[in-house]
Amino acid sequence: MEVLIFGAGKIARGFIGHMLWKGGYGFHFVESNESLVQRLNESKSYQVRILGKEIIVDTVSGFDAFGYLDTEPILKAIAHTITTIFISVGGKNLPGVGRCIRDGLFRRMQECNQKPINIVLCENWLQPATIISNSIFTDASAEFDQYCRSHVGIAESVIMRSAIEPTTEIQKNDPLSINVQDFWHFPVDAKGLKTQLPNLPGLEYVDNFSGYLERKFYTYNAANGTVSYLGYQKGYTYMSDAAKDPEIVTILSKVYQETGFALCKKFNFDFTSHMEFTKTSLQKLQDEFLVDYIERNARDPIRKLGPNDRLVGPAKLVLEYGGVPDALSMAIAAAIYYDEPSDSSAQLLKSYRQTYGIEYILNRVCMLTPADSILKNLIMKNCEIVRASSRL
Known part of the structure; x- marks a missing residue:
C-alpha cells in the first residue's frame, strides 16, 4: 500500500x-x-x-x-x-x-x-x-x-x-x-x-458512524473550550490544572450533561453510555502528564466562537432539543472575555467588545439571530458574571 x-x-x-x-x-x-x-x-x-x-x-x-x-x-x-x-x-x-x-x-x-x-x-x-x-x-x-x-x-x-x-x-x-x-x-x-x-x-x-464525529466534537471540543476559557479567567497556565479546579469541574459537568442530553436526543445514543464517554474527555483534560497550555487551546477565539464551532454550536443544539445551555453560555461568556495579549484574534475580539459591545459579538461573530434570543439572554447574563469575577 x-x-x-x-x-x-x-x-x-x-x-x-x-x-x-x-x-x-x-x-x-x-x-x-x-x-x-x-x-x-x-x-x-x-x-x-x-x-x-x-x-x-x-x-x-x-x-x-x-x-x-x-x-x-x-x-x-x-x-x-x-x-x-x-x-x-x-x-x-x-x-x-x-x-x-x-x-x-x-x-x-x-x-x-x-x-x-x-x-x-x-x-x-x-x-x-x-x-x-x-x-x-x-x-x-x-x-x-x-x-x-x-x-x-x-x-x-x-x-x-x-x-x-x-x-x-x-x-x-x-x-x-x-x-x-x-x-x-x-x-x-x-x-x-x-x-x-x-x-x-x-x-x-x-459500521454505524452516524453522529460519531459530531459527538466527539460537541463533547471533547466543548469541554476543551470550557476549560481553556474559564481556566484563563481564573489565571491558570496549564489545562490539567484548570480541569481540576472545583468550580470549573462543576461547570464542566453541567456542560457534559447539556451536550449529552442533546446528542442523545438527536442520535438516539444511550445516555448512560454517553456519560461514560464523557469520562474519557475529562480524563484527558486532567492528565497531568499531557503538559498542555491554556493559551494553545484558547487560541483564535473569534473562530472558536463561530456559530457551528465548539461552544455556540452545541448550545444551539441543546436549545433545539429542548434543553437550556446555561453552562455552555458561561463558557461562551468566558471566551468573549478572552484577551490574551499575544493572540491577535483575542485582541480583535477585545476591541469589538470595548468598541461595539457584547451584542455586536453575538450578532457578528457568533452569528446569532433574533430567533436565538434565549441563548443571547443566557450569554449576556453570564457575561456580567464573568466581567465581575474575572481578572479584567
Whole structure:
C-alpha cells in the first residue's frame, strides 16, 4: 500500500504518520509550508514523544515530503500508485485540497486505473467528508462522477489523541519533534470505504458512524473550550490544572450533561453510555502528564466562537432539543472575555467588545439571530458574571 498524507502538522506527524510507521508503512507528506517540507526531507526522521509516567520516544522514518507547488509528482502518485489518502490540514483548507485530489483522480480515470482508493478525513471539523465530496463531484462529468462513485471511498474518522509542541529545549534539538497523548483508538466510518485501510494500531471500522464525529466534537471540543476559557479567567497556565479546579469541574459537568442530553436526543445514543464517554474527555483534560497550555487551546477565539464551532454550536443544539445551555453560555461568556495579549484574534475580539459591545459579538461573530434570543439572554447574563469575577 502506498499512502499520501495531506498536511504535516502535529496530528499528521504525531498521529497518522506515527501510526503508519508503527504499522511498517512508508508514506508521503504533502504540505503547504515549504520550510517544513525542506526540513522533513533533510532530516528524514522525527521524534514522537509519548507522554506518561515514563516518556517513550519513537523515531519515525520512511517518508518524504512534497510541497503544494510539486503538482506533477502529487498528481502522478494519485493517478498511479496511491491506495490511501489521509487528510489533516484544518477545515478551512479542505476545499483546496479537494480540488488537488480531484485533478489526481481525473488523471487516474484517464489512465484507466481501476484499483480502489480511499480518502480518510482526519479533521477536527464538522462534516469534512461533505466538503471534500463537494470539491470532487461539483460540476463533474457523468463519466468522472461514475468513476469516483465506483472507485473512490471517502470516509470520516475521529481523532482523539492530543498532539502538542514539546519544550523549547527539545525543539531546538529536533524542530520536528511532537509530544503526544498515549492514546491509540482510531475509529473510521467503514461504510465510506472502498477497500481495507493499512493495518494500523488502534484502527476500528465503525459500521454505524452516524453522529460519531459530531459527538466527539460537541463533547471533547466543548469541554476543551470550557476549560481553556474559564481556566484563563481564573489565571491558570496549564489545562490539567484548570480541569481540576472545583468550580470549573462543576461547570464542566453541567456542560457534559447539556451536550449529552442533546446528542442523545438527536442520535438516539444511550445516555448512560454517553456519560461514560464523557469520562474519557475529562480524563484527558486532567492528565497531568499531557503538559498542555491554556493559551494553545484558547487560541483564535473569534473562530472558536463561530456559530457551528465548539461552544455556540452545541448550545444551539441543546436549545433545539429542548434543553437550556446555561453552562455552555458561561463558557461562551468566558471566551468573549478572552484577551490574551499575544493572540491577535483575542485582541480583535477585545476591541469589538470595548468598541461595539457584547451584542455586536453575538450578532457578528457568533452569528446569532433574533430567533436565538434565549441563548443571547443566557450569554449576556453570564457575561456580567464573568466581567465581575474575572481578572479584567
